[in-house]
Amino acid sequence: MTLQLMLPAAAAGTFTLGGNLRVNRMGYGAMRITGPGVWGPPADKQAALATLRKAIESGVNLIDTADSYGPATSEELIAEALYPYPADLVIATKGGWERPGPNQWTHNASPRHLTEALEGSLKRLRLDRIDVYQLHAPDNVISFEASVEALARLRDQGKIRHVGLSNVTREHVQRARKIVPIVSVQNRYSFADRESDFIVDYCEDNGIAFLPWAPLGQARAAHDAIAQVADQLKATSLQVALAWLLKRSKVILPIPGTTSVKHLEENIASASLELPQAAYEKLSGANPPYTSLRD
Numbered sequence: 049m050t051l052q053l054m055l056p057a058a059a060a061g062t063f064t065l066g067g068n069l070r071v072n073r074m075g076y077g078a079m080r081i082t083g084p085g086v087w088g089p090p091a092d093k094q095a096a097l098a099t100l101r102k103a104i105e106s107g108v109n110l111i112d113t114a115d116s117y118g119p120a121t122s123e124e125l126i127a128e129a130l131y132p133y134p135a136d137l138v139i140a141t142k143g144g145w146e147r148p149g150p151n152q153w154t155h156n157a158s159p160r161h162l163t164e165a166l167e168g169s170l171k172r173l174r175l176d177r178i179d180v181y182q183l184h185a186p187d188n189v190i191s192f193e194a195s196v197e198a199l200a201r202l203r204d205q206g207k208i209r210h211v212g213l214s215n216v217t218r219e220h221v222q223r224a225r226k227i228v229p230i231v232s233v234q235n236r237y238s239f240a241d242r243e244s245d246f247i248v249d250y251c252e253d254n255g256i257a258f259l260p261w262a263p264l265g266q267a268r269a270a271h272d273a274i275a276q277v278a279d280q281l282k283a284t285s286l287q288v289a290l291a292w293l294l295k296r297s298k299v300i301l302p303i304p305g306t307t308s309v310k311h312l313e314e315n316i317a318s319a320s321l322e323l324p325q326a327a328y329e330k331l332s333g334a335n336p337p338y339t340s341l342r343d
Contacts, residue, residue, distance in 0.1 A: 055107025075110035077305035085150025157187035159198035
């Protein structure tokens with residue numbers, strides 16, 4: 049057994065992206081290392097850098113980010129904290145959204161913008177190739193096929209190793225796979241937000257990673273259920289929510305984010321939290337109506 053396999057983030061096992069990128073299933077999402085409204089620098093830059101470094105020390109070897117986080121801030125901090133990168137580190141980033149201001153997100157998945165966004169990410173991350181580059185969201189005024197074809201061309205040019213999708217339907221995934229292999233899907237999903245259930249099942253059937261964002265989802269309407277389970281297991285609600293995701297499917301790679309080393313350690317500890325079947329089923333029954341987290 050290697051040292052890497054004994055680290056906390058490895059406790060839930062591994063998943064191989066695209067057949068050649070083996071990662072520990074507990075990852076790290078780097079959206080929160082920006083300022084309020086996912087805009088500008090963090091209030092405590094040193095804490096953000098320390099959290100990134102602690103993630104790696106704890107065995108995390110999958111970091112998810114996007115050019116729109118900041119914008120640019122998240123990618124810049126990742127490079128500042130971790131470059132030169134560990135040989136096994138996989139950085140997944142995204143393009144297809146623009147940011148006019150705090151808490152504001154506008155679509156732009158045109159081939160031209162995606163090409164420019166990728167070049168910007170390569171420069172900020174100090175990379176020659178992005179391991180996993182994800183379309184951040186389909187654009188309502190741009191052909192979805194045109195967006196995916198642009199990423200396929202960039203992959204053919206060697207600037208992208210693998211292509212992923214975010215905020216998509218199962219139909220989107222199926223359409224994209226006719227153009228280029230898809231190794232990951234990133235959607236909002238949790239024990240209390242099951243809109244993507246069919247997509248998780250599809251990913252499992254096809255060996256595609258599923259990266260859930262907002263792991264507590266609609267927990268405001270399900271606090272009683274998760275609080276009871278957390279109390280029984282002497283864990284936090286978020287730890288239980290992450291344990292549910294890990295138990296839901298072997299293709300799920302949670303990517304909880306934080307700028308606190310303490311919270312990071314708590315999140316990663318959930319990789320070894322054993323969720324009893326009865327508790328899993330109880331939480332699986334908590335499924336409030338969908339409400340957007342971006343409004």
